[in-house]
Amino acid sequence: MRHCYINGYALIISVDGFDSVDRDDSKAFFDCLYNGSHVPRDSFDYKKIISDGNLRRRMGPLVKSGVAAGLLCLDGVPSDSVGGIVTATGLGFLSDTERFMNDMIDRNESMLNPSPFMQSTFNTVGSHIAMIRGIHSYNMTYVHRGFSFESALSDAMMLIDEGAETVLAGGFDEMTFPVHKLLVRLGSAPKFQNGEISGFVLLSSIRTGNTFAELHCVKTRYGHFSEENLEKWRSDVALSYGTDLESAGIFDCDSSVSGPYMTDSASVLCNALEKGSGKTFIRNDFCGKNHSLILLDIL
Amino acid sequence: MRDVYVIGAGVVSAAGSDLGSHIDSFRRRKSGLGKVSLFRTALDVPAGEVSMSNSELRRELSLPGKPVISRTALLGMKAASQAFEDACSSGFRLKGTIGLICGTSVGGMDISEDFWETHRDDLGEGDISSISMHDCGASTQAIASYLKSIAGCPGFDFITTISTACSSAGNAIMLGARMIRSGQLDYAIVGGMDSLCRFTLNGFNSLMILDSKPCRPFDATEAGLNLGEGAGFLILASDVSCRQAYCRVTGWSNVDEAFHQTGSSPEGDGPYMAMSQALAVAGLKPSEISFVNTHGTGTPSNDLSESSALIRLFQDHVPPFNSLKAYFGHTLGASEGVEAVCCAAAVKYGIKIGSLNFSRPIPGTGLVPYTGFEEGAGIDNIISNSFGFGGNCSSLVFSKL
Amino acid sequence: MDELIEKLKKQLIEALNLEEMEPEKIDPEAPLFGEGGLGLDSIDALEIILLLDKNYHIKIKNPAEGKAIFYSVGTMADYIRNHSVSDK
Incomplete structure (x- = not known):
């Protein structure tokens, strides 16, 4: 990539x-x-x-x-x-x-x-x-x-x-x-x-003096899974990008001021770009079936 | 970069309940357009209804009476499961990473509009579970559940829904092809589904582009389009042992005309860019195209724009082309799903499908669509177009194995 | 002052949501469509067809016919005077 x-x-x-x-x-x-x-x-x-x-x-x-x-x-x-x-x-x-x-x-x-x-x-x-x-x-x-x-x-x-x-x-x-x-x-x-x-x-594709972050990956997973199963999936994603969930910053959807709505991750990403730093995950589990992780490195 | 093969196909529209019945309609030059009979509407215009009611569809799909499922999803389940079974019966086994990518323009609007009419004054009333099918993604997820639990598909590593109005299914096929080419997916179930409803019928009526008679694409007397419903799905694969495949998807492109929200440029800028770029992706010259399946809705604006683009791209050598809209109407978000299945079959079996309702060309373009029917014609490459509101223009290229 | 023209201007501003336009600023002879006028487009033409139907009971079946009728507020007023069954 x-x-x-x-x-x-x-x-x-x-x-x-x-x-x-x-x-x-x-x-x-x-x-x-x-x-x-x-x-x-x-x-x-x-x-x-x-x-x-x-x-x-x-x-x-x-x-x-x-x-x-x-x-x-x-x-x-x-x-x-x-x-x-x-x-x-x-x-x-x-x-x-x-x-x-x-x-x-x-x-x-x-x-x-x-x-x-x-x-x-x-x-x-x-x-x-x-x-x-x-x-x-x-x-x-x-x-x-x-x-x-x-x-x-x-x-x-x-x-x-x-x-x-x-x-x-x-x-x-x-x-x-x-x-x-x-x-x-x-x-x-x-x-x-x-x-x-x-x-x-x-x-x-170009890093400039104004670059806010590098976006590493967007992963989605569809279906009902146990929390353990999801946690393992998230850890595996983190591991494949050389990090782990414990040391990365995590921004959760649904916990923002707005509560759950379908494109919450777009605003959570913007908020993370303002407030976060270093390796950061945007974690989303919409309605128990749409699970996703966005991994970025905020500069 | 991996090649992209079509290994299964399924379709339902006013022209038939499977691929075989579609080819039969084309052979007999029989239109499926008629009066709206499955729901009440004040509009008296021809439309392409799938002949089965919701309960008949449920029975055929072996679905119990509950919960409520949108007609859009039912049509999608029928076509997608046909495509899946088609691939299985040709000896393919879907293993590895599998995606489901659907295009739709209305989602569960057929249920929502009834719910809204009955309960808008007291939204605390009514069966709330029915409204949970309103959003487009809900229809896709219902299809995913059906494919997994009843049709026996192993499950999905990737699932999404695209809605770019009338090019939705074309764009879903394009995304599947790109994800297979890049190695993100091994198999992709791609296409689109839309059901007729009062919302869209009235929407197109308010734009004054519905013809009160059967549509006449590329004809001098054309006066608008007829809406239709249906679903069409392809199974795309990167499998190298694809001897039983229909064809390859070799080219694709999506561009935005950025001209007007609903109208098309008379010069055909968008369609021209989409077709040229799809040819570039396929590595083909215009002279290598055997046939063009146009978007050809029957509105003067679309057909003039698309004609201009054909002349710009092919100059004096415009290949035989058709519009399938008079067979089943404009099925909106499903249109390229339904038509891509027809194109895949046309390449595999060498079928040339003719336009209906044509007698003399649009003044100024002089373009005459193909109006016959021929089997064993030898088709190497077909371009298939779909264009949506907002200047969204998509072209796909299907090529012989 | 032509009452029909003034009424039409207000109806156009409301129907087309011309939020920054004052009735006085619309020249009854200036073209409504395309550059050099108000810059209206084909969707506005459909909204005007509806406006004429609702307020003046004038039916225009083919949007292409509208081109000459909707050239300016003045031409619209002339058309209404010649065709309206009830212009109250």
Whole structure:
């Protein structure tokens, strides 16, 4: 494998409706973590990041958030050096999906606005980033529960190995109050009931002065296993990269402020890049069936 | 770098419940398009429905009455298990690392839209287990469980789902091929599945691209597409003893046209780039292509774009080409799964499959699709295209052994 | 002041979510589509077809017909005056 570096990252969180005790329910939470610094809410402006008003005006909340996080990572990167845009989402663009579904029922399948349908397509963020930046290379979207972002990241690494210079990879999901209610009934709901989270990383085959980390591997394992069995699997992965779980830093999904949601590993990775150092694992065990490990060396 | 072989294939669509019945439909030039009968809708447009109801599918798949399984997953189980059994009956045993990569555009939307309509005013009501099949990954996992527990597949070292609208299955096949070539997988079960539902029918209707008559790809009177449903899966392998294989997957490419969210460029930039790059991966010259299975949806925007690209790539020597959409409709995320199976069979048996509903060419392109049917034609290399919203363009190359 | 034109401007801003556009800034004679105008595209054309159907009961079956009708706010107003069954 060629070496694969993380040369940029952006995480945009805009959520509200927390029901946990340690947060004020009425307070919305916003954070934009961009290459190691936090952009204050007052100076964060979607209009500045997505300058094409004609594209922006049709974007739903998650499309806007995902496109903005992706564009932040690509800032200053020549379009023709980008060998791929690989995105991930578990549930996609819920606001647009709900809007189209409600209109369809309310208007008895007639006189429906096409925009929410179009925006509900899972690859909308990746294709908008391509359109805004004129990037014609590989464009892919993964939609597999707790493996969504892991699949995107491992595909992005494969593209670097196949010769790409830079590849953008990201994961994003949104929550709406109605869907949150359903997820609570299903037993796996995030801590926020409304809002969206998008996390992107810029991978590169070239190490520069601005490199944040080297990405070693993304491993996934599917199925129900005993905790012992999983622990052995994780140790074996660590061992094959010359480290062990005890001496490496571990960032767990689901333990972050947001609680379990399908592309949590994208934001956990961004948080690890800010707070972690040295050999670091991102550990994810989504719904007891989607197990993954991301191993990186934070510089 | 390892070669990639196709060693098994399975398909279900409005044109038939397996590969043999598809070839028979092509031979008889029989379209499977008709009225929507399996669910209620206010729209009166032709569609390509798989003739079996959910309970008939469950019975055939030996599945008990519960739990709820999305139609998308049921169609996928049928095609994927056919492909698995096909490989087994040709003497292949899947051992080593195995992947399952599915493409879909709607996932379990068929269940969700009914649930939402009934319970949106009180989401505390209703059978919540049914909504757990909403997301796309749930359908893939249901197929994985089925292949393992009932069809006898040993299990999966890698599993994922791709959704890039109408090119989803093409991209799933491409990922499987790349992972086999690089040695990450020994076998990959790849393809796509999608069921018809009101959400997508109304979505395409809101874009005003549904034809109220059967679609007429590449015809001067073409006025839109018809939606369909189905699933198509291939078993890819790196096995060196692949004498019984259908063909090899030699080329692939995915590019983004970056032109418009739903429209295609009249110059065919995206399709041209995708086909040229797939040829480059295969190490083939345009003159070595025997046949092109186009995306050919029947919308003036797609067909003009794809025609321009064919002329740019092949110039005065555009090879025979077809569109299969009038047989089973545009099966969205499943489309390249269904059509890749047809292409694999076309290479293996030397079949040329003809387009339907063509009478005169689009003014300006003059391109005439192949409209006959021929067996034993000798096909060396087929390009198969699938294009999705967001300018997502994929091309695959299937080559004779 | 042409009431229909002013009403149309507001309806367009709402239907197309032209958040930064004020009605006064839309020149009734300026092209709505492509560069040099408001930069609307084929999806906006579909939204306008819907707007005309909902508010003026005007049905346009083929989006290609819309090109000349939607050239500008002025041409739209003319078309509505000539075709509307109820423009209240």
